[in-house]
Amino acid sequence: MAVMEATLPRRLITTPVAGPLAALVLACLFFGLNTGQFFTGPNFSLIIQQVMVVGTLAIGQTLIILTAGIDLSNGAIMAFGGIVMTKLAVTGGLPPLLAIAAGLAVCSAFGLVNGLLVTRISLPPFIVTLGMLNVVFALTHIYSGEQTVTGLPPLLTVLGQTFQVGQTNVTYGSLLTILLFVLFAYMLGSTAWGKHVYALGNSPEVARLTGIRTRRLTVGVYTVAGLVYGIAALLLISRTGVGDPQAGQTDNLDSITAVVLGGTSLFGGRGLVIGTLVGALIVGVFRNGLQLMGVPSIYQTLITGVLVILAVAVDQLSRRRNR
Numbered sequence: 001m002a003v004m005e006a007t008l009p010r011r012l013i014t015t016p017v018a019g020p021l022a023a024l025v026l027a028c029l030f031f032g033l034n035t036g037q038f039f040t041g042p043n044f045s046l047i048i049q050q051v052m053v054v055g056t057l058a059i060g061q062t063l064i065i066l067t068a069g070i071d072l073s074n075g076a077i078m079a080f081g082g083i084v085m086t087k088l089a090v091t092g093g094l095p096p097l098l099a100i101a102a103g104l105a106v107c108s109a110f111g112l113v114n115g116l117l118v119t120r121i122s123l124p125p126f127i128v129t130l131g132m133l134n135v136v137f138a139l140t141h142i143y144s145g146e147q148t149v150t151g152l153p154p155l156l157t158v159l160g161q162t163f164q165v166g167q168t169n170v171t172y173g174s175l176l177t178i179l180l181f182v183l184f185a186y187m188l189g190s191t192a193w194g195k196h197v198y199a200l201g202n203s204p205e206v207a208r209l210t211g212i213r214t215r216r217l218t219v220g221v222y223t224v225a226g227l228v229y230g231i232a233a234l235l236l237i238s239r240t241g242v243g244d245p246q247a248g249q250t251d252n253l254d255s256i257t258a259v260v261l262g263g264t265s266l267f268g269g270r271g272l273v274i275g276t277l278v279g280a281l282i283v284g285v286f287r288n289g290l291q292l293m294g295v296p297s298i299y300q301t302l303i304t305g306v307l308v309i310l311a312v313a314v315d316q317l318s319r320r321r322n323r
Helices: 002-014 018-034 041-066 074-090 096-120 125-144 154-160 172-190 192-202 204-209 214-240 251-261 273-292 297-322
Strands: 162-165 168-171
Touching: 018 273, 041 074, 041 168, 041 172, 041 192, 041 214, 041 251, 041 273, 074 096, 074 125, 074 154, 074 214, 074 251, 096 125, 096 154, 096 214, 154 172, 154 214, 168 172, 172 192, 172 214, 172 273, 192 204, 192 214, 204 214, 251 273, 251 297, 273 297
Parallel strands: none
Antiparallel strands: 162 168
16 A cells, blocks of 8 residues: 555656656745636636637547547638538528537548558658648638628627626536536547557557458548537637637647647657646646736737647657657
């Protein structure tokens, strides 16, 4: 028993989430000591609202990066899914639930195509998703006519409504994002599917030799990620109240930032989806805290870039040490 108690703190320290979580706590302390508004319920609610879309995108990105892939098209797929949902509901006369289902299906289909191109033609994920980024971006502008869709039915924006926790208003979308993180944390940590995803990222050949259908698994991961991007589209619509063809243009990079800051290795096979939540919160806390301190937004971008480089450098050093 004493040995188990002694090893528990060591396990907590060595988990990939330990470093990002410590960075998040230090960032909160720093901004809390330097701004009077940071440690308030409404401000924390605002931070969660600001990161819920990118955080949801980052869940799908985490799945793909765990397989040693990457997805540069997720922000564009989200934008197209949002336009599909809003246009079908507003100008297509489709019932809102069917419009949402159609948007989720379209996003899943793009994920499926990405997975098939990666597995069947053996194209690098970077090239496949870079090409898909341009394809989906163009389709979004063609289908929308470069017009923002307004006058949405209430069902499309219901996740933007709030409920009270104490004196703080919390959106239903924020709650959905947290539930998604819990769901995928369970799927990756406690199911055979999750264990296969990690095995695929560690060594595709070893995974194949152990009986894992690596191609089918890869296609499944990209498809599930596409579905998650569709949910992110619904969250974006609920937050902005419109279908915006210009949305998501930098969210692909922001989602990668959240994944990397959360301790997931870009080389695959190592990381936790809860770490991605921590990474998304780090970005949100820094941007919110620097804004409260009156720091220009360009410096927020600069600091975020430095954090990403440091996170990747730490990951690389950790890999070399473990060899």
